[in-house]
Amino acid sequence: MQRRKASVNVEVKQVIGTLCRLLTATGLDAVPTPETFRRAKFGGGLEVEGQFWQLLTNILQRTGVISFEAGGQPRGDSEHRKAVAAGLRQTGCHADWTYGRQTGEEEEGKSFSGRDLLLALGWLLATGTLEALLTQRVQQLDKLLLTPLPVVSLVSSELQFDSSSLRRLQWLVGCLRHQRRILLSMLEERTRKLHTICSASLSPTASSSSNQSSTALKEDCDRLRQLCDLLEAYLNWKPVENVFWTWMDSVMDCHQTPSFAKESLHTPSVCQHNSQRPEKCEDMLMRLPTAQTCRVRLQGKGPVRDHSYTAENFQGSVEPSDILPASQASQLLLQTEALLLQKRDRLRLENRLRLQEVIGELEGLVLIPP
């Protein structure tokens, strides 16, 4: 906690500034200021919430998770927010407040603070939305960008070394080599055009001489500048990203600290799953032998149920020490996942061997693997 507090300093503000510039460069309108982010951490107010609602809406719309009808304007704020909540659930963010109906409609708009929205934004960024936005924007700006076409592979997974397969392979290799050369020549053309644009933009007299081509050049130049700004913003963001995530950790901590819990007394936690879910999940885990060890280890840190911070937990009955920090929990889950994957692979191998034995016993039957 000390470490986290120490990292929340002026630097954070700059880092959030970097993020804001990057978000703006990806073409999002109305990105909140770093100060708004800070206020959101401490709950913020209606104004802060409004800005984050807007940002989340824009992001979800741009990534195609939600879309509003042709009119563009949702029927009302509540409809609008419901759509955003549904969009968030689609992206895997199952915070309680996103289940508006279950938490009570009348509480909507009050049942959460700006911090929930900030955490939701964090979730979106952590799940690769930023990169998706970036890619989308780069594709818009870069007209010469090559999008890989799906290539139909004609080579079957079963390698055959007869002469016709070899010839087919030689043909395909030749085809690839030709494609490579076509791509290289496209790159060359692109470089040449860039050079033309750059030299045209450097000499204003040259660009003013030819009107028609200069407008096209200016547009191209403008697009390229935007592209450069975008990529630069991303490059600036990448090395300092960690600072932001440490700060987001501290936002999470605010949720868990009782002093803040008072503020959001009726606020269910953001990583709260539906109340039946942990039980179901627990049942499922119980059936898996590997998971049981994990469960035991989780219990060692505190009861598994406590891992889902329900609203009651915040009402004072549970000591903060019982709460497993998100980072540790995620680590445990990752370990469990790895173990389960290992187990699955082993089982698959066993199954395959068994299948091969069975096949071996069946004479005259030829099975072609998919």
Added chain:
Amino acid sequence: MSVVTLQLGQCGNQVGQELYDVICSDAQDAQRRTTHTTVSCERFFHQNKHGDLVARAVLIDMEPKVIKQSMKKAADSGRWRYGDDSHFSQKQGSGNNWANGFCVHGPRHIEVVEELVRREVERCDRLAGFMTMMSVAGGTGSGVGTYVTQSLRDAYSKSFILNHLTWPYGTGEVIVQNYNSVLTLAHLYQLSDAILVHENDTVHRICSQLLNIKHISFSDVNRVIAHQLGSVLQPALTADSHGVYSRNPLGELVSSLACHPEYKLLSVCTIPQMPSSSIAYSTFSWPGLLKHLRQMLISNSKMEDGIDWQMRPPSASERTRSLTGASFNTSLANLLILRGKDVYSAEAGGFEDPALYTSWLSPETAFTRWNSPVPFNKYEKSATLVSNSQALLKPLDNMVRKAWNMFASRAYIHQYIRFGISEEDFLDSFTSVEQVISSYTQLCN
């Protein structure tokens, strides 16, 4: 995207001039859509400061006469011209000797030629590749042409090189034409991406039987070659071009037809071809044209006259027995280019029959189709088939056989040894060409 053409030797310079003429008159034909014209002009011409269309070509010959004629003809047309200083010639020819061209003239003048090519290349926004045009019979086209192709391959390793070769009359124009042909083909096979061949014999027959020309001159023959080449090279909509004219004609041509290093020989046939006076009175339907073209392909006739209508694709059982279906022309890959009215209504399913192709390539890979709604060279509808098939097997085999017979008695070999081509080099070349013949023979297995 632009194609730089290298015209080499007498034949190359004459065919090249006809090609540019056909392309330019076709592109500037009245009532044309502008995109087609723009793309075509960008592909083959640049504009000089007076606004004239200047061919993206380099003219090379060891004698000045033909280059002068070609440049004059171009300038006289009033539509286009050659660049004033994009030609290179010498006083003395190569004496129909491949070795003289390849070992002496080529190395001696390559720097000047490279400089001319570099200047043309720098004029292109984007270089689609090179097309060299030459005959294989003489000395300059074949010998210098091969040497220049080699230097192009070194200098522009990423660019596509399409060699257009004119094969001599079987009866013989030059006594050593078969030597020259074998040496050229053997070397080009290693350097070129694809070799597009026109046989003088075939074109001559087209002139006499389809175009009803009484006294056939080289100019008539060249015009037919130019027409066929033009119908391949003019802008078309390809599967990869997403509704705009393909910008990489050579790349797409080569990618669809010649991906395998052992199979690079392409032949062309076009339908319809008729005297220009008859065009106005003729109507054509796509099904009729394509039915003819398909039969021309499988029976290996380059003309719509005298097609063997009995020829049928061999069935699977016949194919395994092989050799019985020897006269059936098996294809490795085909490219069908349709130009003209209602082009999208044309049904080309007949070319997707697996029986037409070798067993190891699926028809989906082997068959490609390009379309252009713009008619070509006054024909309301025209279809051109570029085929990588066994079509050239027979003339190639004849050529090698005759050359080998001469070589067996060491006839004229000393003329080649004099310029630095040893008997070993000859044997190597024979081996490579025999390999090509063997590869194409195995296509029907």
